Amino acid sequence: MNFDDTPQEAEFRATARAWIDANAPKQYEDELRKSSLGRTVLKNADILEVAKAWQKKKADAGWACLHWPKEYGGRGSSPIERVIWQQEEGPFGQLSRMFIIGHGMCGPTMMAFAREEHKRTYLPPLASGEKVWCQLFSEPAGGSDVAGLRTRAEKDGDDWVINGQKIWTSGAHYSDYGILLTRTDPTVPKHKGLTMFFLDMKSPGVEVRPIKQASGASDFNEVYFTNVRIPDHQRLGEVGDGWNVSLTTLMNERSAIGAAVSTGFPELFEYCSSLVLDDGPAIEDPAVRSKLANWAVKASGLKYTSMRAISALSKGERPGPENSIGKLVAGSMIQDVATYALDLQGASGVISGEDAELAGRFQAMLLRAPGTRVEGGTDEIMRNIIAERVLGLPGDIRVDKDVPFNKIPTKGRG
Amino acid sequence: MNFDFSDDQKQLRDQARKFLAEKCSPKAVRVVLDGKAPYDKELWKGLAEMGFLGVAFPEEFGGAGAGHLELCVIAEEMGRANAPVPFSSTVYLAAEALLIAGTDAQKKKWLPAIASGEAIGTLALFEGKGNPSPKNVKLTAANGVLNGVKKPVADGAIADFAVVAARTGSSGRDSDISLFLVDLKAGRAEVKSLTNLDPTRGQAEITFKDCKAEPLGAAGDGWSILTQVLDRAAVLCAFEQVGGSDRALEMGRDYALDRIAFGRQIGSFQAVKHMLADMYVSATLARSNSYYGAWALSTNAAELPEAAAAARISATQAFQHCAKNNIQVHGGMGFTWEFDCHMYYRRANAMALGLGSLTYWEDQLIDRMRKKNAA
Ligand SMILES: Cc1cc2nc3c(=O)[nH]c(=O)nc-3n(C[C@H](O)[C@H](O)[C@H](O)COP(=O)(O)OP(=O)(O)OC[C@H]3O[C@@H](n4cnc5c(N)ncnc54)[C@H](O)[C@@H]3O)c2cc1C
Numbered sequence: 001m002n003f004d005d006t007p008q009e010a011e012f013r014a015t016a017r018a019w020i021d022a023n024a025p026k027q028y029e030d031e032l033r034k035s036s037l038g039r040t041v042l043k044n045a046d047i048l049e050v051a052k053a054w055q056k057k058k059a060d061a062g063w064a065c066l067h068w069p070k071e072y073g074g075r076g077s078s079p080i081e082r083v084i085w086q087q088e089e090g091p092f093g094q095l096s097r098m099f100i101i102g103h104g105m106c107g108p109t110m111m112a113f114a115r116e117e118h119k120r121t122y123l124p125p126l127a128s129g130e131k132v133w134c135q136l137f138s139e140p141a142g143g144s145d146v147a148g149l150r151t152r153a154e155k156d157g158d159d160w161v162i163n164g165q166k167i168w169t170s171g172a173h174y175s176d177y178g179i180l181l182t183r184t185d186p187t188v189p190k191h192k193g194l195t196m197f198f199l200d201m202k203s204p205g206v207e208v209r210p211i212k213q214a215s216g217a218s219d220f221n222e223v224y225f226t227n228v229r230i231p232d233h234q235r236l237g238e239v240g241d242g243w244n245v246s247l248t249t250l251m252n253e254r255s256a257i258g259a260a261v262s263t264g265f266p267e268l269f270e271y272c273s274s275l276v277l278d279d280g281p282a283i284e285d286p287a288v289r290s291k292l293a294n295w296a297v298k299a300s301g302l303k304y305t306s307m308r309a310i311s312a313l314s315k316g317e318r319p320g321p322e323n324s325i326g327k328l329v330a331g332s333m334i335q336d337v338a339t340y341a342l343d344l345q346g347a348s349g350v351i352s353g354e355d356a357e358l359a360g361r362f363q364a365m366l367l368r369a370p371g372t373r374v375e376g377g378t379d380e381i382m383r384n385i386i387a388e389r390v391l392g393l394p395g396d397i398r399v400d401k402d403v404p405f406n407k408i409p410t411k412g413r414g
Numbered sequence: 415m416n417f418d419f420s421d422d423q424k425q426l427r428d429q430a431r432k433f434l435a436e437k438c439s440p441k442a443v444r445v446v447l448d449g450k451a452p453y454d455k456e457l458w459k460g461l462a463e464m465g466f467l468g469v470a471f472p473e474e475f476g477g478a479g480a481g482h483l484e485l486c487v488i489a490e491e492m493g494r495a496n497a498p499v500p501f502s503s504t505v506y507l508a509a510e511a512l513l514i515a516g517t518d519a520q521k522k523k524w525l526p527a528i529a530s531g532e533a534i535g536t537l538a539l540f541e542g543k544g545n546p547s548p549k550n551v552k553l554t555a556a557n558g559v560l561n562g563v564k565k566p567v568a569d570g571a572i573a574d575f576a577v578v579a580a581r582t583g584s585s586g587r588d589s590d591i592s593l594f595l596v597d598l599k600a601g602r603a604e605v606k607s608l609t610n611l612d613p614t615r616g617q618a619e620i621t622f623k624d625c626k627a628e629p630l631g632a633a634g635d636g637w638s639i640l641t642q643v644l645d646r647a648a649v650l651c652a653f654e655q656v657g658g659s660d661r662a663l664e665m666g667r668d669y670a671l672d673r674i675a676f677g678r679q680i681g682s683f684q685a686v687k688h689m690l691a692d693m694y695v696s697a698t699l700a701r702s703n704s705y706y707g708a709w710a711l712s713t714n715a716a717e718l719p720e721a722a723a724a725a726r727i728s729a730t731q732a733f734q735h736c737a738k739n740n741i742q743v744h745g746g747m748g749f750t751w752e753f754d755c756h757m758y759y760r761r762a763n764a765m766a767l768g769l770g771s772l773t774y775w776e777d778q779l780i781d782r783m784r785k786k787n788a789a
Contacts, residue, residue: 001420001709001712002415002416003415003417003715005415083415273787286773290773290777292780293775293777293779294727294776296780296783297703297727298699300702300706301698301724302702304702304705307415308702308705310415311417311418312418314416315418325695325698328695382691383691384687386691387690387691390694391663391667391690391691391694393667393681393682394678394679394682395682396682397682
């Protein structure tokens with residue numbers, strides 16, 4: 001057991017640090033550090049452009065998607081080097097959140113299932129941030145129940161013709177490509193009739209409509225497909241094997257989101273360290289200390305759990321369903337932390353935005369937090385995964401499992 | 415970076431698990447639980463023969479000269495088996511105090527005797543209500559003679575010697591406290607067994623009346639030594655708690671698969687599944703925090719105080735959480751004396767108090783984090 005860098009790791013760290021120091025967009029550092037909660041916004045610049053420029057710079061120097069193979073735009077780094085990079089990148093890493101779906105989910109799915117020529121064509125510009133990708137899975141009929149989706153893909157010559165609707169598609173409004181899960185056979189049970197594709201989001205018949213979120217922002221969208229044509233060579237995996245393909249995406253989603261999700265603890269600790277309450281410094285108040293200590297051990301527990309996972313990974317073990325822990329714990333924690341920070345602010349906690357304490361960072365966090373507990377699988381789904389796949393408990397009773405999809409009774413939503 | 419135990423250490427863990435499965439069945443634990451013996455003497459002897467008691471002692475003091483990572487993996491198994499032996503009081507508390515502050519002669523006298531299973535030791539710190547604090551130490555030492563009452567003292571009734579915290583000054587500072595070694599079998603210490611939450615590990619009251627004692631460590635260093643001892647014990651106890659958490663979770667899982675109600679396995683009900691998933695989550699967070707504590711302990715890192723407090727809190731919470739929900743999963747059966755669930759519930763709640771309460775460690779953690787941030 002060893003926490004220190006090996007000589008090679010130390011050398012890698014020094015090189016990374018020097019490069020970041022010389023190249024990072026320092027003018028945004030402070031803003032990025034402070035807006036690390038809720039939503040990253042830059043006051044006088046378009047965050048997407050700043051993110052793309054930083055990503056491109058990294059890619060040109062070989063620092064993009066470190067763990068991807070070099071031929072696909074990565075660096076072929078070890079999992080530990082990736083962690084070292086993240087530590088050194090610090091607040092600038094915020095910018096790569098714009099690409100988390102592409103880098104964390106679409107890329108790995110392409111790598112596992114796309115044709116070689118497609119990998120070489122599409123992956124490098126994805127790694128470099130020149131092209132942004134989105135994930136078109138959820139539908140009004142199927143969120144947690146992904147396999148309940150209804151978007152149809154019908155074969156027509158060498159193409160597939162897509163009709164239907166997706167929903168909550170993050171970043172669809174600025175995406176260039178997407179991975180799309182469709183139903184190709186409604187006469188078989190729901191998991192068996194699915195097929196996965198990737199497509200150009202600028203294809204005729206694709207219409208993206210932003211949805212206003214509970215937080216007030218519009219980061220996700222509805223996406224409508226009207227007779228959209230996708231060539232068969234853009235199919236990922238076999239016809240009817242889309243469920244399997246999507247499992248690869250979802251597994252990667254959990255580790256990508258689980259690793260990236262913040263707990264809000266460092267921010268709360270920093271806040272309480274300087275906050276003065278009616279009776280004196282917050283940090284000297286026994287009730288505050290007890291709350292902080294409880295969250296401190298959750299935050300450190302998550303940190304060291306992910307370090308254990310990385311150690312396992314670097315010994316060649318595969319990431320497993322235990323990665324669901326990160327999002328499950330951090331999701332509700334960030335919500336509780338935000339609630340508590342506002343509680344400490346008393347009546348003035350109600351003020352949000354620029355006029356609020358710390359420019360409203362905890363208020364923004366509170367309003368974004370519910371989404372964290374839903375996106376990428378709800379808390380309940382995470383618990384099911386742990387119970388069934390880690391602990392080996394029986395699966396939920398699924399009355400529709402063996403019924404042909406078109407015979408499942410339906411009740412619309414929304 | 416490599417954040418895992420080595421293959422050798424894992425092998426040692428397997429060896430300990432196998433040994434304890436054989437020698438420390440729930441039936442054996444019940445002999446002590448039911449008050450038929452103060453501790454499991456056979457098991458204690460066996461642990462000595464396996465080399466587990468002195469695993470972290472230097473070879474010159476009768477130990478295996480391995481290290482604290484090895485002790486951590488053994489501790490985990492002791493917790494998993496709910497072993498009814500004075501392991502924590504002797505090995506984590508008394509022996510650690512000797513290792514940190516003992517003279518060569520003191521170490522030579524006691525450490526080999528511990529390693530061979532001949533001597534049981536303990537730490538006499540508490541004096542009734544309250545948490546570790548110099549101001550709660552009222553027992554006095556003057557000219558090497560102790561006067562005062564300690565309680566609760568873990569395994570005090572079976573211990574051969576005690577490390578005793580005593581007041582040697584009245585300045586109001588930490589330096590008022592000094593440590594002493596007392597041979598409890600040499601008379602003048604009156605020992606009374608106390609009933610307690612977890613009869614598989616006894617508690618006692620010890621009255622020192624003009625009791626002769628030899629200093630352990632320099633005069634006035636007592637509190638600083640104790641802090642180190644408690645931090646080390648916090649990490650080691652955390653491993654016992656992690657072992658106990660895992661076992662309680664496993665028992666709950668197995669029962670959930672076994673028991674049928676409403677025509678299905680109760681483990682197919684989400685309320686039960688989710689309860690078990692949450693147990694897994696807290697056990698996992700505790701394990702990870704404890705690994706960090708193990709690293710800090712084994713390398714004597716500057717991070718040890720903070721890491722120890724985090725491991726302590728997280729493992730205490732996890733064991734309490736898993737032990738209580740294990741009973742819940744078992745329903746009425748879980749609340750019977752006959753089922754083993756309550757043994758873990760008892761142990762979890764007793765361990766939560768043994769080194770000072772959760773509130774105390776929460777307080778410590780925040781202090782230590784502040785210090786680090788200020789540095
Ligand atoms: C901010 C955000 C970004 C998103 N981005 C994307 C994206 O980019 N691409 C994409 O495809 N999707 C995206 N989603 C959709 C997301 O994956 C789904 O919202 C999520 O999986 C939940 O599905 P649902 O909304 O249909 O809820 P439902 O499935 O309708 O769930 C409603 C409630 O029922 C509970 N529930 C459902 N099934 C079970 C069960 N089996 N056991 C116990 N409880 C259950 C849920 O936990 C929840 O509490 C995003 C969502 C959010 C909030």
